[in-house]
Amino acid sequence: MLFSTQGFLILFLPLVLITFYGCVQVRILRQLVIISASLIFYELWSWHFVPSLILLTFINWIIACQYGKSHHKAWLTGGIIINIAMLGFFKYANFFAENVDDIFGMHHTPWNIIMPLGISFFVFQKISYLIDLRRGEKHIYSLIDFFEFVTFFPQLIAGPIVRHNEIIPQFEKNPINPQLWENISKGLCLILIGLVKKAGIAESIAMTCNPLFDQAAQGQLLNITEAWVAAIAYSLQIFFDFSGYSDMAIGTALLFGLQLPYNFNAPYQSHNLQEFWRRWHMTLSRFLRDYLYIPLGGNRCGPIRQSTNLVTTMLLAGLWHGAGWSFVAWGGMHGVGLTINHAWKKISPFSFPKPIAWMITLFFLIFSWVIFRAENFSTAAHIWQSMLGFNGVGTYKIRHNIIFYLAILLVLFCPSSQNLINKYLRPSKWIAVVGGIAAAYFILLIGGRIPDAFIYFHF
Template sequence: MLFNSTVFLLGFLPVALGLHGLVLRWFPRLRRECLLVLSVVFYGWWDLRFVPLLALSIGANWLVSRLHLATGARGLIPFAIAGNLAALGLFKYLDFFAELVGWISGSAIGPVGLALPLGISFFTFHHCMYLADLRAGRAPVFGLRDYALYIAFFPQVLAGPLVRWREVMHQFARTAPVAPSAFGQGLILLCLGLTKKVFFGDPLAALVNPVFAIAAAGGPVTVMQAWQATLGFTFQIYFDFSGYTDMALGLGLMFGIVLPPNFDAPYRATSLQDFWRRWHMTLSRFLRDYLYVPLGGNRHGTARQLLALLATMTLGGLWHGAGLTFVVWGFAHGFGLGLGLLWRRVGLAMPAALGWLLTFLFVTTTWVLFRAPDLSTALRILESLAGHAPLGTSLSWRTLAPAAAIACLGPTALAIVGRVRPGRPAAIGLGLLMVVILLRLGEDANYAFIYFQF
């Protein structure tokens, strides 16, 4: 079920909070069991077929951790990590690689069409993070219940943030009631995340989708249409994904769990390196610690570092989606990060304003690759962006301008939560905002979150 659905907000969430509160009051030692059951119900609500796969994935990786503890075999964990990645490849990339092989060989290979299990990219990376830390001696072996809860905890199982075991396992074990201040902050974050999604992300999708549909069908796209779609998606993906993250963090707080932040005003970045320190922060640190550093990082000279950046970001792009557009998107960001590295090594100065402009333009134009269904569609949009098309009519500033102002200049949701003082005015304002959100959800079609497809 979607966080932005009435069945979640008016059905699952009140029941889950009530049950969790009763367990904390009368059976506090069963808190982890309660959270695990709620997480399985949440995950299975969308499609029960995926629950056995999630359970098998959890059970197999937990058994590997126990065998590693019992035998100390060094090759066991790399084999398990490879198995996790193979399962991800089977469900997510089989058709992509089959199409690529067919294109190279000139043979016709039809798609298999396996259903993509929800959240498989995220829970696969959680398995890999834990197993890598276990092999390095940084992680203990947990019981099956605790490990299952770490992987399946419902606020973050479908689309992150990517949470390290040491950030949450000790929190799951707490039996104290959820502090009213934490619950209130969580409720504010939930409402702010819903606001981002319902009032900004979804309306922007209405500007973006028709233009990319025209380009995908081979139709003409004017310069203004291309810029409207490109800028629209730039802000849509921010409000959509950061809104989801705000909801995930808020839900975690409402159940007494602090999840790591994932966004910090990324469109204020003055360099591409700065952007990746602010955008999808938990993925950035995963790519850094579990790909970039093992590939050599900055320890073996500039050439090796450039190759590590390029490989890390290209693989990061492929993780986002089974398509050449994602590979090129990741490669472009790796190339851009490499240029930034060389610029810093030479010692050249970059005015902050110019750095922001270049970074924003680079990120904005590469989002076209991320959004387009194929490279030919992306090229049509990029050609129009460059002016190789009729000018067309003006942009839809009524939707774009407020989104741009909030994304680039406004405070982050976490900053707002830190400034709000508890009291009757805040409670009344929050209640009215939730009513407006529910009315909006009732009258409009709800878009699924963009990152659910990954």
């Protein structure tokens, strides 16, 4: 079930909220409601996914409990290996087997492995918890707390990647408190903003983006205008699609009185790549920083080692996004870009004016998204060549051009969703009326469409 469907917005979510607040005074009952709703939400995708989710969650809880009793870190090491092995099998088994077969000149027939939806996200949650225990965390949670932490349906499929110590302590707090109506109003606003981003902007821009990338994949030459439109369109599409999902996830959690970490902060307004990764998919960025980059040595070593750490981290970040060399190449581009960024700050007495730095960063991001979106290297190379003018100038008529240009203005000049909600919006009956009309319009709009899954559901 998708957030951006009528079934979720006018049936599933209201029923869960009614049941939740009907027993909200009893902690264990409200937790059981959320866990049950989360498993139903996951089962609506495919019941085949549910056993692996439950089994892996239970195994990790048992491992944490055994460590709590014995304090032998071998339990935690084994748990981390099990999680990585599960992720590796479901997501990368065919990828690695195909590459091994290619080395020996053999043909690989793909194994029929169905990857559980959201495994990249909920495996990272468990790994971070086990690593925190290794680092001295003392929190061994009850089974019901741990299950709610892992399965909480707003963040189950595509994040944000929530840490145990951010969310589990909130389970104790009764949602009926002085912040109740503020949480509900902010939650509804974020859900509406996310719905507009997904159904109103991302899916409209996809109608421009997808045909152009499909043409390039089929070997058709794009002119410079078409290539730049394709690259810019995908840069817009992936932002509005994923940030829209994150807004709806955070907003939905607020309806239950739970605060998830924010995931986007106007990333295309960044002046360098470091700043971009502090603003884009923020929960993944901090996971990579805290559990990979810093343990590798971070910036506490010489420049060559630091550069190696950066590139290694970003290569693995690319591989995390998908089992394909194009994702690895995208990660490598960002790793090299971050290395240059760090080196420039250390050795150059000259710094670019902010507008120039912003333009350089933006052009790099648009170029790099091409390899992320393209089906293969040849398609990406074709689009890059066209962007550089090797295949003529030409023109292109953009579909939904008003939305396209509005999207550009929004990403370049408007505040992030959380800043809009927390700093600029104030209680107003007019905002409520306009929001209600907008919500009704978009709920009717999505009822006439075949829903498109959020882009990050594939990762």
